[in-house]
Amino acid sequence: MGDPLWEALATAQAGLLSHRQLRGLGVSRGEIRNHVRVGRWAVRSSEVVSTTTGPLSREQMLWLGVLHGGPSAMVGGLSAAEVHGLKRWEREEITILVSNPMSFDPVEGFRFFRTRRPFKRLIAPGELPACRLEPAVLLFAAHEPHLRTALGAVTATVQQRLTTAEKLTDWLDQLTPLRRSRHVRELLGDVSGGAHSMAEVDLRKACREYGVQPPRSQRPRNDSRGRRRYTDAEWLLDDGRTLVLEVDGSFHDDVAQATLDRRRNRQLTTATRVVVQCSAWEIRHEPWEVMQDLIALGVPTVEG
Template identity: 25%
Template sequence: MEESIESFAELRRWQAGAFSREQAIAHGITDRVLHGHCRARQLQRVHPGVYADFTGPLPWQTRMWAALLACGPGAALTGATALRMYGIAGDWDDRIHVAVPHSRRVGRRSGVVISRHRDLSSLMHSSREPPAVRLEVAVLIAAGAEKDVSRRAAVLFDACRQRRTTPVRLLGELDLLPALPGRRVIRRILAEAAEGV
């Protein structure tokens, strides 16, 4: 039992204090204990079935992990959140952007933007923790989320200017996102940038 408690503590450290009800139960913690700790203000409920092992304001890392846990297995950070995680400087939205497999229905979560993607696994970084889409996919999704053409271009060029990707690599990933908003405009911007226009 002590080993289980220690491994649960390590899991919580890895996930910035966030954990799911299922993870707690797998480590021998009952619903009754969870509710007792919440009532005693030793834990806080972040989303249904997801908790933080502290009270008070939630740091970005904790909110990020809590959103992933709330969205279930196969979920991945995407868009502005993934760009922030990858260290791309920008004026990013503070909400947590999470992609889930197209077949999954996830209810609304406070502070979380959920998008559904077909064949999400093909868009994901193969070894990233926490799970996230590849950098180029995140750039394209963040650009597609912008309504203004100049803002779309700024997202694309900022990632390239910071030498994290290139217009050619972004063009290569664009074909994997057939439903991306503004796809034709993004393709034109990237093609011109790749040609040095």
């Protein structure tokens, strides 16, 4: 015989229930053990059971984490960013933000991260308790061991149009003090200027360091076939021509992709528009080589 109270709650939580919730609904430990014993429910952690017995979906795993973490737990970090739609930054390990002293049992596949910041300010609207995108990715950036990965995640949220540099800057102020805030603030300045990837951020940094005029980024152009394209970086030269620099990431090393890139560059080239290429690796590790070549091609310097 079904119980409408726990059934409705289980439906809202993708089939997951905590012992605390069940006690609040008057379901005894004996009843829980009986559901598990006859195969209707399954034990998922020391604090959580599921009303399904098969493998857990990604949504169910997220619910498992927040229910295990307690009433003030929420999905955080890149896991929260995934909930908000961030692509290509997924992690197998799920991050859960908690405010309690974390005296509960660890769960494989989850990272429980304690924060003293006000949960009411951090939590996003919705059934699943998840951190708002901006503080989630900024807190990730503050604690990620590798700075470049940290900044790359922040850039990706803007590149994928999930937020803006202005909103991130506002949250950066709200989260003060925050580790790496200076690096993130500098990054957001570049992103506000039009950079859409870490390679473009590196390019702008190199331009500042070597006195080269900063480029215009993501300019819409029609190629020779009439297709709309967006260029990585452009400079207007003294002779009236436009120099376009396309910065290729590692995926461009694929033969098929490299062929498409060269074809695209040919089709973008006109009598007044010259297209050249460099790799993201060069911009990061040998920026002086790229800067010298750009100056030789007529790109203005800041002094000029």
